[in-house]
Amino acid sequence: MRIPYVDFKPSTESVKSSLIDAFQRVLESGQYILGAEVSAFESEFAKYCGTEFASGVANGTCSLHMLFRALGIGAGDEVITAPNTFIATAAAITQVGATPVFVDSGLDFNIDPNLIEPAITPRTKAIVPVHLAGRVAHMNEIMEISKRFDLKVIEDAAQAVGSTYYGKKAGSFGHASSFSFHPLKNLHAFGDAGMVCSNDRSTVEKLALLRNHGLADRSTCSQWSLNCRLDEMQAAFLRLQLPLLDRWTEERREIACFYNANLAECVFVPIEHSYEKHVYQTYVIRCKDRDDLKRYLNSEGIEALIHYPTPIHLQPAATNLGYQRGSFPIVERLADEILSLPLYPGMPTEHQERVVSAIRTFYGAC
Amino acid sequence: MTYLVPYNYLPQQFQDTEALFNLWRPVLQSTEFTLGPFVEDFEERFANYIGSEYCIATNNGTDALILALRASGVGLGDEVITPCNSFYATTGAIVALGAKPVFVDVDNRYQIDILDCERVITKKTKAILPVHWAGASPDMSLIRDIAQTRGISVIEDACMGIGGKIRGKSPGTFSEVGAFSMHPLKTLNVAGDGGMVVTDDQDKFLWMKKYRNHGMTSRDVIEFWGVNMRLQPLQAVVAGHFLDQVDQYIARRNANAYLLDSLLKDLAEHVKIPERPKEFVETFSLYMILASHRDQLLRYLVENGVEAKIHYPVPLHLQPASKNMGLNSRSLENAEFQAKHLVTLPIHQYLERSQIEFTAQLICDFYKRSHFTHESSICT
Numbered sequence: 001m002r003i004p005y006v007d008f009k010p011s012t013e014s015v016k017s018s019l020i021d022a023f024q025r026v027l028e029s030g031q032y033i034l035g036a037e038v039s040a041f042e043s044e045f046a047k048y049c050g051t052e053f054a055s056g057v058a059n060g061t062c063s064l065h066m067l068f069r070a071l072g073i074g075a076g077d078e079v080i081t082a083p084n085t086f087i088a089t090a091a092a093i094t095q096v097g098a099t100p101v102f103v104d105s106g107l108d109f110n111i112d113p114n115l116i117e118p119a120i121t122p123r124t125k126a127i128v129p130v131h132l133a134g135r136v137a138h139m140n141e142i143m144e145i146s147k148r149f150d151l152k153v154i155e156d157a158a159q160a161v162g163s164t165y166y167g168k169k170a171g172s173f174g175h176a177s178s179f180s181f182h183p184l185k186n187l188h189a190f191g192d193a194g195m196v197c198s199n200d201r202s203t204v205e206k207l208a209l210l211r212n213h214g215l216a217d218r219s220t221c222s223q224w225s226l227n228c229r230l231d232e233m234q235a236a237f238l239r240l241q242l243p244l245l246d247r248w249t250e251e252r253r254e255i256a257c258f259y260n261a262n263l264a265e266c267v268f269v270p271i272e273h274s275y276e277k278h279v280y281q282t283y284v285i286r287c288k289d290r291d292d293l294k295r296y297l298n299s300e301g302i303e304a305l306i307h308y309p310t311p312i313h314l315q316p317a318a319t320n321l322g323y324q325r326g327s328f329p330i331v332e333r334l335a336d337e338i339l340s341l342p343l344y345p346g347m348p349t350e351h352q353e354r355v356v357s358a359i360r361t362f363y364g365a366c
Numbered sequence: 367m368t369y370l371v372p373y374n375y376l377p378q379q380f381q382d383t384e385a386l387f388n389l390w391r392p393v394l395q396s397t398e399f400t401l402g403p404f405v406e407d408f409e410e411r412f413a414n415y416i417g418s419e420y421c422i423a424t425n426n427g428t429d430a431l432i433l434a435l436r437a438s439g440v441g442l443g444d445e446v447i448t449p450c451n452s453f454y455a456t457t458g459a460i461v462a463l464g465a466k467p468v469f470v471d472v473d474n475r476y477q478i479d480i481l482d483c484e485r486v487i488t489k490k491t492k493a494i495l496p497v498h499w500a501g502a503s504p505d506m507s508l509i510r511d512i513a514q515t516r517g518i519s520v521i522e523d524a525c526m527g528i529g530g531k532i533r534g535k536s537p538g539t540f541s542e543v544g545a546f547s548m549h550p551l552k553t554l555n556v557a558g559d560g561g562m563v564v565t566d567d568q569d570k571f572l573w574m575k576k577y578r579n580h581g582m583t584s585r586d587v588i589e590f591w592g593v594n595m596r597l598q599p600l601q602a603v604v605a606g607h608f609l610d611q612v613d614q615y616i617a618r619r620n621a622n623a624y625l626l627d628s629l630l631k632d633l634a635e636h637v638k639i640p641e642r643p644k645e646f647v648e649t650f651s652l653y654m655i656l657a658s659h660r661d662q663l664l665r666y667l668v669e670n671g672v673e674a675k676i677h678y679p680v681p682l683h684l685q686p687a688s689k690n691m692g693l694n695s696r697s698l699e700n701a702e703f704q705a706k707h708l709v710t711l712p713i714h715q716y717l718e719r720s721q722i723e724f725t726a727q728l729i730c731d732f733y734k735r736s737h738f739t740h741e742s743s744i745c746t
Contacts, residue, residue, distance in 0.1 A: 008397060009397075012394070019394075020387065023383065023386070023387060023390065024383055026557070027380045027383050027386060027557060028377065028380075028383070030374055030376040030377040030380070032376065032550045032556075032557045032558045033549070033550060033558065033559065058425055058426075058559075058594075059425075059594045059596075060594075061580070061593060061594040062593070062594065065593075075464075087580050087581070087582075087588045087591075087592075088580060088594065090591075091580060091581070091588075091591045091592060091593065094591045095591070095593065097442075097464065182400070183397070183399035183400060189399070190393070190394060190399050190600060191399045191400070191598035191599060191600055191601075192399075192400065192425070192594065192596060192598060213428070213453075213454045213455055213458055214454065214458065214687055215454065216686075218678075219676075219678055219679050219680055220680070220685065220686060221454045221457075221458075221682075221685040221686065221687040221688075222685075222686045222687055223686075223687050223690070224454070224457055224458045224460075224461035224462070224467075224687045224688075224691070225458050225461075225462070226428045226429070226432065226455070226458050226459065226462050227425075227426045227427070227428035227429065227455060227458075227559065228425075229426075229559060231558045231559065231598060231601075232557075232558055233557060233558055233600065234558075234598070234600075306586075308586065309586050310586055310587070312588070315587070315588040316587065316588065316589050316590070317581055317588040317589060317590045317591050317592075318588075
C-alpha cells in the first residue's frame, strides 16, 4: 500500500460538480483578466481573514515582492525574517534590493521574538514573521516590538490560512499579509495564485496598481511596474473552495490529534496552546534518527518529507549574506530533526493508522 | 453596448467550452499544477513553431521580458533603448530590473526609429529592446548590425509578433532572447495570462529555467535568488490548442486588414495607411491608421457600432510614471504626432467582409459629412 504525502482527490471531489459551472461562467464572460471572479474572491477572502481589504496576485512570491514595493522597501533596507521557511520569503526581499536579516526560531519552528530586537539596526524597515506549517508566530510580542521601533510587519501567512492566535486570524495582525494558494496549500488553486490582505486602504490600493503595470486607467501609467495579477479562472476555483476550508481544516486537526495521541511517546509532536489554532498545512514532528526513520517510512510506502532540509542561510543563493553553519543553532538543529507526515482532508483512516504503526514499530514502541 | 463590429472576439473564440473542458480534464486529473508535462509539451511545440532551440513559458509577457533582459545581463544602472510607443510592460520590465529606459522615436510604420537608436547610445547602454509593435516589425537585421558594431545586446519584445514573419523568419528569433505574450487579445492567446521566451543559447536557457522557478536546481537546493513566473498548466493546454490554429487566424486577420486598406485607399487626404513591406508578414495584433480629426472620428465610429480604440493616447515618455523618473527630456515628434492621430480598427479573425465594409463606409461617411477643409488633412 502506498501512502502519499498528500492527495487532493478527496477534497477536489467535493467541488467537482461546480467546477464545470465555474469554467463555463468565466469562459462565457469573455473577461479573463481581473474580472468579476477576482473581485468577488478578494472581498470573500478579506472577510474570511478579518481584514478590510484584499488584492489578488499571481502567487505568494510576488505578493511579498509587491508588498515590499508598495511599502517603499528597497535598496539598502533590511528586513528581518526566519531562515527556516520556503525560499520565496527571502527571495522576495532580495528582489527589491533589500537584505534579508535572519533570526533564529524557537522549537515551535516560528521566529523567536526574543531574538528580533538584537537584529534591529537603523536600516531595518520591516519584520516578516512566517506562520510556519500552519501556526501563527508570536504576534503579540512581534507587534509590540514593531511599534517600539516603528517597523512595518508583513505576515507571511502562506502556510497558515485560517489559523488563529488569541481568536484572531492569521493575516490580520500586521500592516499587511501575504497568502499563497499554491496547489499544496490548505486553500489551493489548480495552479499558482496569491493574495495580499490589509486593513490599510492605501497599501492595498497601491498594490492593486502595482500588480497591473502601475496603470491608473487604460491610458495612464502612474508608476512603472509589472504584471502579477491573480488568474480569473483560479479565482473562480478558489471561490468554490473557500466555504469548505473550515471543514477541511477540522479534518486536518482531527488527524493531527490522532497522530499526537499515538506518537507522543516516540517523537516530539507539535504542541498546540490554548490561545492558538494550528491548521496543519504540514504536520511536522521532531525525532531521533530522522534520516533512518524517513528511509524506513519510505520503504513501507509512506511518503514523508522534510520542510526544509537546508535552511535558507546555508543555501548557495545566500552565500553573499555572510552567514555560516552555526549562525542559527535552533533552525540548524531542527533541520536535522524534522519530518513532515502525510496529512490531508479525506486521508483514509487506514493510512493514518499505518503511519502511526510504522513509526511506533521503528522506535520499538509497539 | 453591443457593437456591430466588436473589438473583443473572446466569447466567439472560446465558445466551444466543451473542447476546452476536454483539454482541462487531464490536467485536473493529473494534479500537475506547477510546471510539469503539460507546460513542457507546450514549450517544445512553441519552440518548434517559432524556429528556436529553446522555449521557457512564463506567467505573462511582462515576466518574459524581465526574464529575457535579466538573462542578457541587464541590471542596476544599465541603459536600455526602447521605443516610446509600446504597451507599458516593455518599460515596466526595464525599470523592474533597476535599469533605465531610454526612449527613442518611431518611424512612419510606428516601429522603433533605428537611426534614433544610434543617437542615444552611450557607454551605459547595455541593450536595445525593440518592439514588434502592433504585430509589424522593425528591420531587425539593421538593429542587429548596429548592436553588434556597438557591442550591445538585443532583446526582442515580440509580444504581438506570434505568427508574423520577416523574410520568412519569426519575430523573436533575431536576438539573444525573444519575449512573447499570450494575453487574451494576442494572436496566440489563453484564457488569462501567459507568456514565453525563446533562445538558441543553451546557457541562457538553463539559467532562465532556474530563475523562473525560485532559482531551484532541485527541491532542496537553491542555487541563486529566483522568482516565480511559471505559466499555469491550465493555460499551457489552451495555448497548445490554439497554436494549431494561429496560422489560420493570421491569414484571416491579414485578409481583413488588406481589405480595409483597399477600402480606405481613396481617403488618402484624411487617412494614412502605413507602408507594408512585402517581405514582412504582419500579425495585425493592432490594425492602426493615422486619421485626421481622430477624436471626432473615434466617437463617430463608437456611436455607430464600430468598437474602435486608441493604442495609446499618451506615449510612454509622457506618462506620469516617466515624468516622475525624469525620462521625458527629449521630445519624440513622430510618436507624439501619432498618439494624436492613431486609431485602431477591429479586423480580427471573426469579422466578416460585410463588417469590414461597414467600418470603411462609416469612415467615408464621416469625412464626407463633415466637410473638413484641406488644411486639416493628415498629409500636411
